[in-house]
Amino acid sequence: MTGVISLLPEGWPGLLTPPPGTHRDPSTRTSYEPGGSCGCRDQGGRADGSYDSYNSYDPYNSYGSYGSYGSYGSYEHVSRYTAVGGYAPVAAPDALLDRIAAAGLRGRGGAGFPAAVKLRAVRDAPGVPVVVANGEEGEPGSVKDRWLLRHRPHLVLDGLRLAAAMTGAGRACVYLSDASAERAVRHALAEWPHDDGPRVDVVRTAPSYVAGEESAVVRRIDGGPALPTAKPPRPFERGVGGAPTLVANVETLARVALLHAWPDAATQVTGAHLVTLSGSHGRPALVEVAAGTRLGALAAACGHGEAAAVLLGGLFGGLHGAGWTGLPLDHEGLRAAGGALGCGALHFLRPEDCPVGVAAEATAYLAAQSARQCGVCVSGTGALSGALSAVTRGTADPDTPQKLLRWARQLPGRGACGLLDAAARITASLLDHFPGRLDEHGSRGCPRCAGPAAADGLRFSVTVP
């Protein structure tokens, strides 16, 4: 079972914990679900589709399997959310946008683009904008977005409402694939008396690695397949129905809502990250942590202290070996190290894991997840995955390392989305950070990565807590 852990300093308003000063006395907890449901949202909906059982859920229920910090083990009611300042009227949308800019909030979907720049571009483009809460997290190793939608949908809807106010949007959408998240969002929409702001539609898609890419989001909402398109135009120029469109990650929107409710804590709100930890011998965990925390300290604090290496950014930030424990958890620091924070998913390798085998599995998964629209992606991911698999089996040609190096340099930036870049970066980082590991496999292969590389991504998958 995936843990939920807040490592934020005392007093920081976070996404996993109740706001400061709102802890309830345990003796007043009278509304627990009888029978110890442990807050499992999948058990919340009834077969007839009604949601009355939510009303007996206690959002501050921390018993069960969520660890001592899992304060939103179940569902946060609208009453609880408004009691701590949620859905407060937007007095000055421009001032809020200025606050977001001053605080330096970056998008949490993966690219880390400044949120205020995107909001202003959408606001200033000709036409009536559309705002989209993007909850389709395609990275198998990330759970944060689905967790937020399942447990704190009002926080996301509030952020979406604020984004609509800041951009002057006439339409809003929540885009997702997770069935439990959809139930929670629809329930929240029914609870929320949204008398200001535009109508909110829920658009469901089939889950895939690329379905959450922003141009795929636009295409799906417009009734097409959830597949990326070539840029330009980007959605802020021409998105849903041709209108300028803000496609914002749900964690980004949740932080916008926190910034609105906690103006004095802007530095803390933007200086925290939701991350998902997996791999090694430790338990997988959804963690909220201050930016700049060293990855080694983060791993040790969450039971992954014996990890020998890490795959960063979901599958987007490459493999990192010696020295990885000293890397800081922020966009700039990881970029400087040739990595990427991406959506904040960190997959740890055990000392006995072979990085070549992990790279072979990751690229095999990416090759299988290719939308098969770009010839260069089909050929490129296929070649990288095939060559790495051949190395693990001991059947690679002698010039394979040279070929891998050439492809890792030739392929980035060439597909319509980032999938090919992810495969290229995993390969480049393997060659860069694990020199000699390919040669070690020689003609005998590697007993630690025996068998064909799995293309199902299961190694990297984490269950939503």
Add this chain to the structure above:
Amino acid sequence: MKLLLDSTRCQGYGLCHEPAPELIDLDDFGYARILAASVPPGGEDAAAAAVAACPNSALKLVK
């Protein structure tokens, strides 16, 4: 002038390379790789010829 490639349209015909070898290379798999997205002065004719050579209209030249 910018030379843009729609990678969803590039089928690896390779006909764009010959008229504009300074601007476009072909990778190991035969797909076009833009070497210079900003067309340098004097390269406009070569870029236009490459755009015209693509049977699948994968290239375009924008101001």
